[in-house]
Amino acid sequence: MRWGILYDWSKELASCEPEYYRWNQWLFLQLYKRGLAYRGKAPVNWCPTDQTVLANEQVIDGRCERCGSEVVQRELEQWFLKITAYADRLDDGLDQLEQWPERVKVMQRNWIGRSVGADVEFPIPSLGKTIRIFTTRPDTIYGATFMVLAPEHPDVAALIADASDRAELERWIESVRCQSALERQEAGKEGRFSGKYATNPFTKEPIPIWLGNFVLLQYGTGAIMAVPGHDQRDFEFAKQYDLPIRIVVVPNVEPALSRFESAGEPALRQAFVENGVSVDSGVITGLPTPKAIERIIAEIGRLGIGKKMVRYRLRDWLISRQRYWGTPIPVLYCDKCGIVLVQEDQLPVVLPLDVPFTGREGNPLAKDPNFVNATCPKCGGSARRETDTMDTFVDSSWYYTRFISARDDKQIFDSRLVNRWLPVDQYIGGIEHAILHLLYARFICRTLYDMGLVNFEEPFTRLFNQGMITKEGYRDPSDNLAWVPLNEVELRDGKAYRGGHELVPEMGKMSKSRFNVVPPDDLIARYGADTERVYTLFIAPPEKEAAWSDEGVVGAYRFLGRVWNLWERVAAGFSPTGGLKAAPTQLIRKTHQTIAAVTQRIERFEFNTAISALMELSNAITDARADGADVSESYKVLLQLLHPFAPHITEELWEMLGNQRFILTSRWPEADRALMQEDVVTIVVQVNGKLRGHVEVPNPPAEEVVLSAVRGNDRIQQWVAGKQIVKTIYVPGKLVNVVVR
RNA sequence: GCGAAAGUGGCGGAAUUGGCAGACGCGCUGGACUUAGGAUCCAGUGGCCCAAAGCCGUGGGGGUUCGAGUCCCCCCUUUCGCACCA
16 A cells, blocks of 8 residues: 555455355366366375475475475375376477566476386286386387386385395385485485396396385386486496496497497496497497487387387376365265265355364364265265365466456356456566466466367466565574574674674575565655655666665655756746746757657666666756756656656656646657757777777768768877778767777 | 576666667765755766876686677686486
8 A cells, every 4th residue: 555556456356265266166176077186196295394295396305395394205195186188288388488588488398397208118027017117218228237116116015025035125115215305315326126037128138126216106107227328327326236237329429439349348437328329239229319219119119018108207286285274175075976076056165264273283174073074965975075175376376367357256257358358468476486386377277278268378478577675684603593683783894793793694585584674664654655666676677686775765765856856946947937948959859868768668677777767867857957948848758757666756746737637647758769869979989999089970970971080080190190090990870990000 | 417597896787789888876085055964966986097198997718800798618606497307
């Protein structure tokens, strides 16, 4: 309110209200019917502090995105949305997003992690079955000297069933399973021999099957063929456990080839992972890597042991949460009928407001009999209500459509209106949403498209990532680097202290925990909302992080003060007795140049330089007025151009100038190209590339005029005297460079 | 380790296509007006030099060019992203 911001309250929505989240539930039902929502058992990320599961996107460096606790893996039945079914479309769609920052697209591409390769079955003679692996380098299959399974791989139990050291193996598997993702990675590579062998389908040799902590169950098939000669991870594992390494690809450069061969296996210090030429590889011997891959996949297909495969790093979106808040998942469990959807006309399933909170003892919803006990709509028998609620990122993945018809209680939104107004032309958000919200929203938009509800696949045409405003915070080294509240910090000689201890300043995002928040209200109370706005926009380009400085604010305050004070002097210009000179052409020119500059810079989000252009115009008006000129027209333009940045003061001054209608409704000034033209241009003169002087010539400048002016210039003549002019370069309207020897 | 972006005065930051480096603002210095100034106004403010002339100057080193903050190569630093994804 105090910022002076206008909202259309008729479009207000709140995702925690049943009027909104009933459409979350409706959407869930549609996704379920399309096979895009499913309940499944999977190893999931569990935050022990928040007592809830988390999506992969919400685990940062092995820690909970919300509270920072180390995340552990648990095997649980949970609800998922099948975002992986859209992996290729989400990846391909990035190419069309020309007005998105490149780094966001790169982050999404990495997150989706599309890999093209092949699935191949490796026979396990002792089990009488095969184990499937995924590889992006099927051309190296002749070099597969062992196999590694994730410790949690479903076939592990059968493999070690009759092992002599089975108990020890199981203990090891259990210890790996209990590790957090972070611990597991820090442990380094570790493995155990299962005791069984697979057959390499191409060399027909028996190869040992190992279990390894570095093989992930969730990616690919949870099993790999290990090619230590051509995969660095396999190489390290092979070295560690003394497994054979076989070279099947060599660099295709002749000298390198001979060196590689003569060096031999013992000298090999790392795997050769680049493309090259296959050797000792049956039908693909002699082929360059891309051709070899193509050929071997055909061969794999012919043998019926596998096929070309595209796999993704992206996992399905785990939306179950056990933390009470959020949208209840509209599902019932009936003893007879199993999973039963809540009927659409029974929505919303309302989140009860009177549940007892006992602290951190699991989901309070599960303890509320009024909520849990329900009747099965199919058989009429008793049923149990789902107590998981949805990740709140579900709400935000389609809210932008709801703004278009926020009060519609018949449908999720009015497609006709949504297709007219959307997709969003300009979306603004922090980079922290690069893969969370923006990926989910792109996914859900495509599902809406497939349901025929919207006619666009990308929700946000143009994306802009604004930077954060940062501020110094202070930590106390004598108190375990705890953050110190600002009112306890004493600043002396550019250093900070608390009770004699020197504190360590650290620049960072404003947050309550760092005690470095500058409440805008204080500044607004002191300087006004206009100053706050102008300063915030002036401080730095909006995409950049910017350090807040209290001192800098006065610059914006003074600027607005000067514009205010100008009024009295300008007002005199309206008086017929003012006896003022006409506005000088110099000022008129500056005015139109400013119109052009500010208009363009606003469009390009270059607000800091737009404001600096306004400051220049303001200074020019001040100078011209001091010179006794009538500056009223330029002043009016200044107010109009300044209005988007400082609406209150400009509106007031506009009225004081005698205008009847709001400046807001006035027509945006238009730059007159002809009036912007300088009548004299200053040409820079260089001798041997160094600045030696200027000449002024009438605009537009003719080359002969410029060159003769340069020749007639005393200073230039001094620099040229006694030298031979090798050549003269003329850049039209800008510069002359005389090259002498 | 891999990938991306960035590095310009005391500070925040300017600088179409290679063409006057430091716009604009903060801070600082001096002055004016003042009982007062943490208000306002005026002037100055990259470094070397008393000053001028001149020289140097956009993280460091090379290169291309008449001319490089801008283009190319190498290196350093910072920030961000990814990090056993087979």
